[in-house]
Every structure is written in structure tokens, then in C-alpha cells.
Amino acid sequence: MAGIYIHIPFCKKLCNYCDFYHVIANDDRADFLKALKKEAGFRKDYLKQEPVSTIYLGGGTPSVLSVSETGSLLSHLENNFNIEKDSEITIEINPDDITPEYLKDLRKLNINRISLGVQSWRDEDLHMLNRRHTARQAEEAINAAINEGFTNITIDLIYGIPGMSSDAWAANLDKSFSFGISHLSAYHLTIEPGTVFGKMKKNGLLEEVDEEESTTQFNILVEKAAGAGFLHYEISNFGKPGFFSIHNTNYWKQVPYLGLGPSAHSFNRYSRQWNQRDLKKYIKHAGTDKQLFEKEELDLKTRFNEYIMTSLRTMWGIDLEYTERTFEKEGYDYVINMAGKFINYGLMKQEKNTLILTNQGMMISDNIISEFMMPGDNS
Numbered sequence: 001m002a003g004i005y006i007h008i009p010f011c012k013k014l015c016n017y018c019d020f021y022h023v024i025a026n027d028d029r030a031d032f033l034k035a036l037k038k039e040a041g042f043r044k045d046y047l048k049q050e051p052v053s054t055i056y057l058g059g060g061t062p063s064v065l066s067v068s069e070t071g072s073l074l075s076h077l078e079n080n081f082n083i084e085k086d087s088e089i090t091i092e093i094n095p096d097d098i099t100p101e102y103l104k105d106l107r108k109l110n111i112n113r114i115s116l117g118v119q120s121w122r123d124e125d126l127h128m129l130n131r132r133h134t135a136r137q138a139e140e141a142i143n144a145a146i147n148e149g150f151t152n153i154t155i156d157l158i159y160g161i162p163g164m165s166s167d168a169w170a171a172n173l174d175k176s177f178s179f180g181i182s183h184l185s186a187y188h189l190t191i192e193p194g195t196v197f198g199k200m201k202k203n204g205l206l207e208e209v210d211e212e213e214s215t216t217q218f219n220i221l222v223e224k225a226a227g228a229g230f231l232h233y234e235i236s237n238f239g240k241p242g243f244f245s246i247h248n249t250n251y252w253k254q255v256p257y258l259g260l261g262p263s264a265h266s267f268n269r270y271s272r273q274w275n276q277r278d279l280k281k282y283i284k285h286a287g288t289d290k291q292l293f294e295k296e297e298l299d300l301k302t303r304f305n306e307y308i309m310t311s312l313r314t315m316w317g318i319d320l321e322y323t324e325r326t327f328e329k330e331g332y333d334y335v336i337n338m339a340g341k342f343i344n345y346g347l348m349k350q351e352k353n354t355l356i357l358t359n360q361g362m363m364i365s366d367n368i369i370s371e372f373m374m375p376g377d378n379s
């Protein structure tokens with residue numbers, strides 16, 4: 001089993017928090033699509049013909065592509081990879097790109113999962129984030145997707161937005177769950193140095209919400225999602241049973257994936273590699289011998305740390321049998337020793353052969369995970 005991720009780097013407007021690789025101009029689109037197809041052909045053996053069960057069109061904004069461009073890209077993948085018939089095919093869409101015709105056409109391409117970047121139901125937040133859609137457009141987009149027969153609809157929300165109270169966050173969640181969505185990804189706003197918000201923070205123009213407020217909003221999220229029948233299956237992801245993101249779950253379960261496009265990451269169990277964040281170079285060199293990527297070979301310790309990092313963020317937790325099988329007695333003993341104190345503090349629990357973070361543990365998962373990391377030889 002394997003997955004394919006495609007990075008479409010074009011955006012129409014810069015969001016103030018954005019740290020993803022993107023370009024605002026769209027003029028290189030045709031050349032980019034040619035390069036993307038060349039890269040797909042050139043790297044068709046990366047997945048060793050393993051059946052591909054998920055395709056994820058992310059960005060950037062994949063919905064800037066026309067339906068025929070998206071369709072020709074998907075056909076190209078079909079011609080080069082062993083794509084399973086009932087694959088999960090997700091496309092990220094900006095709400096103001098949606099029309100009933102567009103959705104109808106996406107269904108004809110067998111796209112079966114829609115990911116909408118709603119972010120907030122309050123226009124003042126959307127304005128502050130510099131999103132290009134309004135709350136009204138997001139509402140119309142969800143309704144249009146439901147009317148078109150999409151059942152696998154996920155939305156993204158952001159909490160911890162300066163100026164958004166806990167009550168406003170709770171109202172955002174209530175509104176989200178009032179639609180027929182099946183999945184929610186909710187991320188705390190992070191302010192990265194190179195972003196517009198990063199610069200504002202540096203100049204004293206923006207203050208992050210404090211830890212207490214962040215914790216309160218996370219607790220509201222967990223509670224309201226559970227109340228709406230959503231399972232908290234990864235720290236930022238909530239889904240109705242049967243509607244977890246297969247593509248993302250596979251990332252967390254160490255399933256190989258191929259990433260195409262500038263900045264896209266790939267993983268084949270033994271190494272990770274990531275394409276340069278440079279569209280011009282990508283267009284010039286994709287599909288040639290010129291190396292466009294950086295690569296990290298994963299030794300056993302790195303693979304162990306990656307496994308701990310991803311599994312502890314999920315509801316499946318650390319599988320002790322898998323740990324022993326893959327990382328031998330040393331890895332197993334290390335995990336058992338580390339887990340003891342977190343279990344005593346009520347931050348972690350053991351259920352049969354798995355170690356899982358409790359809700360309390362989830363709130364400080366970054367700290368727990370960093371303590372769990374097996375130090376390198378020089379540490």
C-alpha cells in the first residue's frame with residue numbers, strides 16, 4: 001500500500017500565517033503541469049509498483065487548476081502507477097473556488113474527498129488571517145458539496161487566533177458540526193518567523209494567545225468534537241467512524257508515499273527526501289537527472305524516533321509488539337522505561353499492547369514526545 005501527494009503551489013492571495021511553499025502568480029501553470037508529469041514519469045519506480053490507495057492534491061491551492069488540468073494530471077498518474085480502483089482521492093479547495101459545476105466535474109474525475117479551508121466562521125478572523133473567502137462563501141461551499149453528493153467532506157479550522165475568545169471558538173465549532181461534515185482538522189495558530197504574522201510579532205504588533213487560553217480552546221475542541229460523534233484519532237484530527245483521512249493516517253503508520261511538486265516530501269521506509277522550494281528550478285529540472293531534492297537516510301534510531309513521534313499523536317498510540325519486532329529489545333525496553341513516569345502522572349495509559357496519551361497528555365504531547373526521543377550517539 002502507498003500514497004501519492006501532489007503539491008500545487010499557486011495561491012491567489014497570501015495568508016498572513018502561511019508557511020507552506022506557494023507562489024502568488026499563476027503564469028507558470030502550464031509549464032508547471034508539464035514538469036509535474038515529467039517528475040511523475042521519472043519517479044514511477046519510487047513506489048516499486050506498490051498499490052496506491054490514496055492520492056492527495058494539496059498546496060498551495062489545487063482548486064486554482066481547471067477541471068481538465070486536474071483530470072489530465074490524474075490520468076497521468078493512472079498511466080504511471082498502480083492506482084487502486086476505490087482509492088481515496090482528496091482535493092484541497094478554497095471555498096470561493098467552488099461552484100456546483102466544478103463539484104460535478106470533480107465527481108466525474110472520481111475525486112471522492114473534499115477538504116475545505118474554512119479556518120473560521122467569523123469574517124473578522126478571516127480578514128485578520130488575510131483569507132480570500134468570507135464565512136458566507138464557506139457556508140455556500142459546504143452546502144454545494146453536500147448537494148452534489150459528496151459524503152466525505154473535511155474542513156480546516158484554526159484556533160488560538162488573537163482576538164478570538166473561547167466563546168467565539170465554541171460557536172465556530174458548533175457551527176461547523178451543524179453541517180453534514182464527516183471530518184475536522186483543527187490547528188492551533190502557529191506564528192512562524194518568515195510569515196507576515198512572524199514579522200508583526202517581531203515588531204510588537206501581534207501577540208500570541210497565552211497558554212491558558214490555548215488549553216481552554218483545545219479542551220473545548222475535544223469536548224465538542226466528542227459531543228458531535230467525532231473520534232479524536234490524531235492530535236489535530238477528528239473524524240466520524242469510517243471517515244478518517246486514509247492518506248494522513250498512512251503517514252502516521254509509516255506507509256510509503258511519493259511527493260510530487262516543489263517542496264513535496266517522499267518516504268520509502270528507509271529514507272525521506274524533499275524537493276526544493278523553488279518553482280523556477282522545478283520547472284527547469286523536474287524529470288531530469290539534476291538532483292532537485294535533499295535526502296535523509298533513516299537509521300534505526302531515527303526510524304524509532306519518527307515512529308514514537310507520529311504514533312503518540314494518534315489514538316492508536318505505540319504498538320508494543322511492533323516496537324519489539326522492529327526496534328528489537330533495546331527499543332522495547334526503552335519505551336517501557338520511559339512510559340512508566342508518564343503513566344504515573346496520568347498522562348499516558350496502557351491498553352493491552354499499546355501505549356496511548358490521555359487527554360491530559362495530548363495537551364502537552366510535544367513535551368512528552370521530546371522526552372521520549374532516543375538521544376543520538378553524541379548526546
Ligand code: SF4
Pocket residue numbers: 010011012013014015017018019020021022059060061
Ligand atoms: S491558501 Fe494555503 S498555501 Fe496559500 S497562502 Fe493561504 S495558507 Fe498559504
